[in-house]
Amino acid sequence: MLASAELADSRILVVDDKEDNLAMLETILRDAGFVHIDLARNSDELFAQLGQGRPDLILLDIQLPKHDGFEICEQLQASLDHAEIPVIFITAMHKDAKSIVRAFASGGVDFLTRPFLPEELIARVQIQLRVERHWRQLEELTRIDPLTGLLNRRAMSEQVETERRRALRTSSTYALLLADIDHFKPVNDNNGHHCGDAVLSACARLLKERVRRSEQVCRWGGEEFLLLLPDTNAAGAAVLANALRSAVEDSTFTCDNDRTLRVTLSFGIMADSGECSVEECISKADAALYAAKHAGRNCCITHADAVGR
Structure with missing residues (x-):
């Protein structure tokens, strides 16, 4: 047999x-x-x-x-x-x-x-x-977002917890980037949800293609993406975030009706050595993202800078 x-x-x-x-x-x-x-x-x-x-x-x-x-x-x-x-x-x-x-x-x-x-x-x-x-x-x-093919929120939460424990054990630092597509509601309202889905998928591919193999990208929810960067401090994470922000800003996205449009991303950045819980780290990245939105969008702000504002 x-x-x-x-x-x-x-x-x-x-x-x-x-x-x-x-x-x-x-x-x-x-x-x-x-x-x-x-x-x-x-x-x-x-x-x-x-x-x-x-x-x-x-x-x-x-x-x-x-x-x-x-x-x-x-x-x-x-x-x-x-x-x-x-x-x-x-x-x-x-x-x-x-x-x-x-x-x-x-x-x-x-x-x-x-x-x-x-x-x-x-x-x-x-x-x-x-x-x-x-x-x-x-x-x-159950771990993959069906639209973008990225990790979903549940899978990423598990990845971040694993990295948090590793960072605590090895005295290393990891970073989180929380990114949000600016003014995304008008994209759906003016072009339809099919166009919005196409933009989300294209942004997901762009982010995935520009990170290292050791780094993870997920669709955190709606038009938000979360990136996990092992062995990276806040300054290093900011360099990557700005490179990704520029890449999205310079890209043209095509919808299924052949209409083209451009979008931008705002980034909230935090870094931790494993001392904070996953929930605390996400909260810090979210606060930094809120500061980036408040600062005019299409920019990257670290949690330390957001607190100092």
Whole structure:
């Protein structure tokens, strides 16, 4: 039985303390067409492998030294980074109700007892890989703004919180840019919402194309965008904000009725070392944006400057 072409590149981690079992499982998977197979013999090797990258599926023996498969699965479930990895238990233990119940209670998604047919293993592996892939696709859809293709507010809030914790841990600084399209209501009123959507999408592309790979852009809401800049202070963030502001000001946007128009952006800027909560940081960026609007729009103002006004 061969793996489906769309699943053959999946990464599978096999955990078993017996070399012959590892060799057999690896052979079955490779013969089926899977090419990314990692091996571990105990919990230490398993977590070392996880540190090198997230597998799409774990095949986990129950009878392992030090920590058995149930305990390992419970540890995975307790981790934010690993809880969503599907685990299929493989064991030579007698398939009784107690062990089956514990397997699923500890977080496993399937239970396979030796001896088994290679075809059965591949079928069960493919089922879980398809479920995992579909789940990831659905999860990704919940994180993306459908109009602009940028991260949405929920996804960005999670990114900012992650960066806040990293900044606090590493004594670094990150910056937020809150940008708003100036006088956007007349764009919709005078040209229609289709034109407004086209302008929003074009602005989103422009911002996305001009930031570094490590930086994130999201549609924060309405005509607002939020940018997350790791390892950046307020002065550095202001340089980028002014470059983006100029790029938008110099651009011509085309609507679906071939009408062209120009818009500008106002930016509120703040930087923090992780001491403030995400809500406090957003509030500071918003206050700076309000100051930029009050100053005449099409400008960039930092929170420190806004407070000093």
